[in-house]
Amino acid sequence: MKKILSRNEIKKEYKWSIEDLFKSDELWQKVYDETEASFAKMDKYRENLDADSLYDCLKLRDNISLNTQQLYVYANLRANEDSTDTFYQELSGKADRLITLYSQAVSFIEPAILAMDREALKDRLDKDLKEYAHYIEDILRSSEHILSADKEKILAQAYEAAQGPSNIFYMLNNADIKFKNAVDSNGDEHLLTHGTYSSCLESRDRTLRRSAFNNIYDSYYAQKNTLAAIYSASVKMDLFNARVRNHASVLDSMLFVGNIPTEVYHRLIETVNAHLPLMHRYMRLRKKILGLDDMDMYDIYTPIVKNTDTRKTYDEAKKTVLEALKPLGEEYCAKLNKALNDEGWVDIYENEGKRSGAYSWGAYGCHPFVSLNYDDTVNSMFTLAHEMGHAMHSYYTWSNQPVIYGDYTIFVAEVASTVNEALLMQHLLKITTDLNERKYLLNYFMEQFRGTLFRQTMFAEFELETHAMAERGETLTFENMCRIYSALNGKYYGTAVNNNEKISWEWSRIPHFYTAFYVYQYATGYSAAITLSEKILNENGAQDYIRFLKGGSSQYSIDLLKKAGVDMTQSAPVEKAMKVFEGILDEMEKLSE
Numbered sequence: 001m002k003k004i005l006s007r008n009e010i011k012k013e014y015k016w017s018i019e020d021l022f023k024s025d026e027l028w029q030k031v032y033d034e035t036e037a038s039f040a041k042m043d044k045y046r047e048n049l050d051a052d053s054l055y056d057c058l059k060l061r062d063n064i065s066l067n068t069q070q071l072y073v074y075a076n077l078r079a080n081e082d083s084t085d086t087f088y089q090e091l092s093g094k095a096d097r098l099i100t101l102y103s104q105a106v107s108f109i110e111p112a113i114l115a116m117d118r119e120a121l122k123d124r125l126d127k128d129l130k131e132y133a134h135y136i137e138d139i140l141r142s143s144e145h146i147l148s149a150d151k152e153k154i155l156a157q158a159y160e161a162a163q164g165p166s167n168i169f170y171m172l173n174n175a176d177i178k179f180k181n182a183v184d185s186n187g188d189e190h191l192l193t194h195g196t197y198s199s200c201l202e203s204r205d206r207t208l209r210r211s212a213f214n215n216i217y218d219s220y221y222a223q224k225n226t227l228a229a230i231y232s233a234s235v236k237m238d239l240f241n242a243r244v245r246n247h248a249s250v251l252d253s254m255l256f257v258g259n260i261p262t263e264v265y266h267r268l269i270e271t272v273n274a275h276l277p278l279m280h281r282y283m284r285l286r287k288k289i290l291g292l293d294d295m296d297m298y299d300i301y302t303p304i305v306k307n308t309d310t311r312k313t314y315d316e317a318k319k320t321v322l323e324a325l326k327p328l329g330e331e332y333c334a335k336l337n338k339a340l341n342d343e344g345w346v347d348i349y350e351n352e353g354k355r356s357g358a359y360s361w362g363a364y365g366c367h368p369f370v371s372l373n374y375d376d377t378v379n380s381m382f383t384l385a386h387e388m389g390h391a392m393h394s395y396y397t398w399s400n401q402p403v404i405y406g407d408y409t410i411f412v413a414e415v416a417s418t419v420n421e422a423l424l425m426q427h428l429l430k431i432t433t434d435l436n437e438r439k440y441l442l443n444y445f446m447e448q449f450r451g452t453l454f455r456q457t458m459f460a461e462f463e464l465e466t467h468a469m470a471e472r473g474e475t476l477t478f479e480n481m482c483r484i485y486s487a488l489n490g491k492y493y494g495t496a497v498n499n500n501e502k503i504s505w506e507w508s509r510i511p512h513f514y515t516a517f518y519v520y521q522y523a524t525g526y527s528a529a530i531t532l533s534e535k536i537l538n539e540n541g542a543q544d545y546i547r548f549l550k551g552g553s554s555q556y557s558i559d560l561l562k563k564a565g566v567d568m569t570q571s572a573p574v575e576k577a578m579k580v581f582e583g584i585l586d587e588m589e590k591l592s593e
């Protein structure tokens with residue numbers, strides 16, 4: 001087994017340069033003290049914020065939020081480098097405290113904006129408050145859903161109790177529920193946890209897959225009445241919140257936050273449904289390649305193509321990714337080249353105590369940082385492309401937007417990362433000559449479509465039905481939720497797969513269902529990204545796309561995407577994505593004849 005190096009043993013050129021954020025820990029402490037002291041400057045606005053003083057107040061907030069963000073990111077990135085380093089654990093604890101103090105110091109601003117004289121405020125939106133106009137309009141948009149002060153006070157007091165269902169589910173799912181060990185075809189036992197479940201399902205050993213599947217679901221079934229009661233309470237809470245704030249439905253209330261039209265949600269479901277025959281074809285192909293007479297739900301995740309043994313050193317991966325992203329234009333590639341080679345954005349290899357899982361993060365005013373655990377596989381090359389997509393999105397946003405619009409919303413969060421992955425995929429498919437590698441890539445791509453576009457839309461459809469039932473005053477029992485889920489599962493996977501009774505219990509173990517109407521964004525984001533990558537490759541869409549990257553949160557997500565040529569209120573983006581899926585499927589079928 002490869003020995004994991006300690007952080008000190010890793011060469012400097014393989015590590016990121018966090019000192020670009022703060023040159024030293026001493027400097028960090030100095031800025032920390034200054035920032036904490038600066039919070040008091042907010043006090044002078046607290047009692048009498050009006051349209052006249054708003055600009056100065058928001059500017060001040062921008063400054064202290066910038067420092068707070070940088071302090072927070074530095075402390076946490078340092079702590080992530082090596083969790084055994086207690087000094088940085090302490091620093092990150094301090095940073096947590098600073099964030100809390102910051103939120104308290106500025107929490108009065110948005111309620112004050114809502115309470116301001118509307119005419120006086122609107123009058124200045126194209127004058128001194130121009131930079132903040134979108135931000136302010138977004139706050140004012142919610143005014144018809146804000147209640148009187150005493151009602152808001154009661155709701156605020158009930159907030160913690162309202163978190164009950166999701167907290168209870170979290171405890172049950174992460175602390176109390178236990179799974180029997182899974183057993184493989186040799187009779188050997190495998191520890192079954194949330195973490196090991198997916199690797200069991202990916203195993204080539206069907207006995208192990210079946211055993212893991214059965215044991216997981218049997219544990220949930222043993223808690224069926226409790227799980228139904230928790231989810232039902234969560235849906236009722238969603239309904240309460242929507243009604244008390246005068247929204248037409250729970251869907252309206254949830255999409256209101258990002259100003260996403262509800263037709264986006266319906267169009268997604270409608271369009272994916274129209275293309276389910278493609279999913280059924282994929283399942284028939286899978287069954288054929290696996291050589292099964294009867295395929296079951298525990299056969300869905302095992303790879304149908306032998307893992308490619310192509311190895312890519314980090315240097316080779318960098319070159320390949322840069323080559324693949326050339327269609328994004330010279331400027332993008334020149335910056336990416338610098339980021340990868342000269343500017344210390346990336347922390348490449350695993351070390352003792354380093355946080356696992358790749359991510360991109362950072363703070364306005366500095367360059368982004370990317371953490372990888374690069375291991376020479378094709379998979380980790382895709383991860384590199386993915387995380388650099390996030391990082392370049394942040395880079396473009398921070399270089400073109402003021403602090404207030406320096407982030408991007410969940411709705412578009414995975415667009416830039418997926419565009420990069422799709423461009424890398426198309427590039428690799430163009431250059432690869434090895435047949436097994438080609439099949440591996442095609443299958444990798446098909447699995448993304450299945451997991452992100454089809455599966456998340458199926459989840460979205462389930463949520464729509466359960467909330468509609470609650471809205472009609474019907475009771476959500478274990479049985480009727482299983483009935484809904486089973487029907488959806490059968491519809492999505494088709495007749496090539498046995499619609500195992502146990503899969504109808506799957507809804508009861510999905511944590512995301514406790515944040516209603518959230519997961520559809522994975523499917524819409526994926527469709528938008530595939531459409532954009534096609535436009536970049538075939539319709540000179542790079543410039544429009546770069547403009548989207550520069551937009552941050554300066555406009556509503558739907559409008560930003562529209563300007564890049566992707567209208568998520570229409571079915572076209574999902575249809576385009578499905579066309580790409582069909583192309584891969586056609587080829588994979590041909591290669592498997």
Ligand SMILES: [Zn+2]
Nearest residue numbers: 386390414417
């Ligand atoms: Zn991502």
